[in-house]
Amino acid sequence: MSTLSARGKGFANAGKIREQYEEIWANVYDVNTNPSGTINLGTAENYVMLNAVTAYINDHINFKGTDVNYGEGPWGSLRLRKAFAKHMDKYFKPHRPVASDDILASTGCTSICEMLGFSLFEPGEGLLLSRPIYQAFQEDFGLLKCIFVPSKGIDQFSMDAIKCYQEAIKESEAKGIKVRAILLCNPHNPLGRCYEPDALVEYMKLCQKYEIHLIVDEIYALSVYKIPGNSNSGPLPFKSILSFDTAQYIDKEYLHVLYGFSKDLASGGLRLGCIWTQNSSLVDSLSAQAFFNQPSNLCETIGISILENDDWLDKFVATSQKRLAECSMVARSLLDEYGIGYNRGASAGFFLRIDLRQFMMKDVDSITWDHERAFQLLLKKHKVYVTDGEGLSSEVPGFFRLCYVKHEAEVRLGLERLHEALSEAGTTGMAEELDEVRMT
Template structure:
């Protein structure tokens, strides 16, 4: 588990350069191995317990009850329906939902929406459409690890990770780092930095960007004519932090809700949302690009969207859910309350075992935790390992059958940090913490 596979001589000769790149990335990715051997207290007690993947299992029963009671398929769902960009009904449903919950300055229309089979496909489409191979997307550290492949693997675009040092990555001061990174990349390569990738609420830090930071990013993008991609997939998973009561929290504000005309050309702004996180439905594979002022982009997707066609079943399920205002209002509220409770419970476990965690989060499903500090306290002879420390801990965790997201893969600038996901029932979290503690002692 987790070992690097070597290319056979025959494969090395027969793979393209792109195939080589995919092999290098795939040989290091164990996520699907974890999913194939997931722990279950009765059915698979020797399996791997995951608190590394950003899945929200808290309301699965509620969502399944709704689906079983309300979803009816017709003959049109066995056809191509209205095409690969999402059915007319689905795009109307997404527009309706966003207009109710994202408070858009300009109402979202179905023609503004492109549906994809998840937000990874959405990001890849934007990267492929707006950037040439070798051009760059700016991404601040730490970051959601899969952004790298989404942006770069097939579009062959370069991701420029931006080191923040002692600067808060979500602060207005951080924007200077973006500009420095763009200038350095362009001077070094002769290629252009053409876009900024933003995750708001932030994954893995679990906080929302202040308006001042977003404004400065928009001004920077305008001055350099860069696209601003705002991944807002955790927009409605913002909750009450019951632990850090003295910390001032930033509320979530969608780019859709802003009058941006004095800050940036609106055709440079693209917002992402989907069903995976706020509705705990990763398996539906439903994402959306909302690009309100770039009709030419939507024309390009008439051919590209064939490769991200949403299943007719997922299309129908999502349409039904998003049009049911009573259900979605209740579901979102319940989800936020449960996330708040689970965050409080996990922080109590972490404090009990004296494991450092970053305070002040109020969004998403995760905590940024420092296992290196706790490990080195128990093993002072291991100090001085530097960047290797995270790899050592990651393997120890896997040996104890618990999967926690590798901090280095998420752009951590300091060794020993990991992302742990708390959107699971309490017995799941208790078992995960027991395994984590055993691994680092």
Template sequence: MGAPKKIIAESIFATITPILREEERVPKLSTRGNDWSKFNIGHSQDLYDPVKNPDGVVRLTNAHNAFLHADLAAFINSHNQFDKGDCSYGKGDTGTLRLRTAMANHLNEYFAPVSSFDAEQITFAAGVTSLSEISAMVLCDPGDAIMIGRPCHSGFEKDLCMRTGVNIEWVSFAGDNQFSLLEVADYDAAFEEAKARGSNIKALIICNPHNPLGQCYPPDTLKALVEFCASKEIHLISDEIYALSTYEREDRPSEKFTSVRSIDPSGIIDSRQVHVLYGMSKDYGAGGMRLGCVISQNPNFTKAVQAVSRFASPSKFSMDLAAKFLEDRQFVHQFLQESRRMLLQGRLYAEELLKQTDIPFHNQGNSGLAIWLDLRGFIPSLGANYDPWFAEQLIAKRFEEAGVLVDRGAVFSAPTAGRFRLVFSVDSATLREGIKRINNVLQHF
């Protein structure tokens, strides 16, 4: 005969009560700590491999250039002789002079600046993510705002706002081409509307070449944006992390990358209002180095950034390897040439697979590592009662259940639901399997 139910219940309660009391004794997190604890980093351990793990997850979300990893690893393995000084804290918490000089020389060759980049203008930290946040902290007080056109890089909202108290003022465009000279008027209208609400905008940030659209800002549009920032007395931050990830196409005119530093500021804007973000992660497939830099002709901005960047100092080993890489000009030239060839090949192969499966996409641009899918046509098939953004979330969930990950438009603050970003800079087998799984899901709508 079993124990009475009351005794069992009391026994269970006696067991869990100490646990509950122990939990009550644990000091609570701060409000922000509690919010951040809900953040999902999204590590994936069960990744697809055509031979070793054919049932694994196909991840087409990480914007890294996998085409370059073999050549980069070979370079690193042949240049990993370090000085014993690299084992100490040493000098150069915000970039060694050697690295900053190598980067300045590199940018002067490829970015065609009106006035040369100088090592003293460059501050390094452990990634552009850190420097985006630091730039926001240096330019804005809590409650101030930064303007961004939508859609745009999914990380900006987290990077600029998560710990800074800064707000985002999103800009939507009347036309379908935010790179057109005509669309600059939308920035002006958005600025005045935000100002009327009491929003204090301190800066505009752009992504050039653009992520996720893969297009470059034409020189005329860049100049107009510089003029806009001058007229509103705000800063311009140009994230040029994909600057050299462009490729020539034969089927349509290819867009050229133009750095904001190649726009002559004379008579337009104080050059101290213009800042450039760059790094090793995209053009060189070196995200693992964790090296980004911000370049500014504003000494006070640079000093302030350096003061905060010590919380995100890069590794001495990474800085040594990056300096060796950038100093080997012949290798860099060949490396970038091969990168452009493989990016074009990967983009065209992705387009071919998408066309074969009748999956529509943004068929413009010739830069970056991703394609902007247009799945808006599948939203109505879910039913009139579905909110479009919920429908987009549902499609993403079904992709995940099918073993393929692509980022949905909401994380890029897309103006309409149904857009997804697919990274194509992966091996052909992975790309083929990923698009196959996407198509299998869409066939059931």
């Protein structure tokens, strides 16, 4: 007899999340202390800028007594919200200045997504997501019906993809599922591309037509880079949804933008993010829930100092973008050397989507999710981790997300191990691993 509620049992049975994390982090690679450990090429983190952030904190932060009291409220101090607004004004080029009253701070975008789920949706109502998409959105909005919209060969960052979402809305409602929102990740995780400006306008119009919310996650806004050798007709630059005169296309009650420190500011451990919204009722709802997701005053102090230091931040962003480009070129060169396909149009984020189908089976159309799961077991054996396509809600198996923003020697060794696993898969057909997968 379980001692848990039905809801508690649902969480307990959702998957061995803690076990999966510990498998990676309990034996993580270190060139000096654990060279035989697992190389993590699956976590999207800006490792090459961590030391810059750490050095800044050590040099600039002196905590005071007020930094360890209760603070001004769980929605973020006025100074923090003003700092976020100033940051968005500078880098996002909004059509109208961002007001601090339209900002609510929290312990990262994950917490904000959960609160949005409670505030905007009834259990079982639908949230439209692209596929592939960042795997944690399914967990963040766990009580909802996540509906993954297939692109059907259409460029999902173009205006042509709008019809796929319109079809998904109609099909969902025919099944009795009320679609309440569309969530866009711009720049996109895991595809590393930005949406066409005209497409963003059409998404706003679509949401207005059906009176549904548009949630735009812009957490990779400044994690963009130029690919050497690309002409002016290369990948689209990032354009924030805030840079439009949105009132022309969508009621302010339906538009919400997420941002945080985890990616652009290489501070995933700081646990600090925010939402911009002009929906006053939503602000009230989120403020009530914020008591469960209040950022530490110590984290706020660090965040405020970083956001208010214009000179340092300008140099940091420029250095980060330069290093992202360099890391990307190292990864692309190695993938080319090993004959591994990837999305060459990526120009944002810390990852490339790689195509391993030809190595897993000659007849790529016959690859199943069991083959992908079996290959993950093989990668585990070879001590390297990349994000599987199934977790990213890919349309077909065999695609993985490679996170390459690490020091070059570690990326080289990680891809060498990946190549060894691919060679073994080609030799053995992963027979042993497939048996293990099918027995579980």
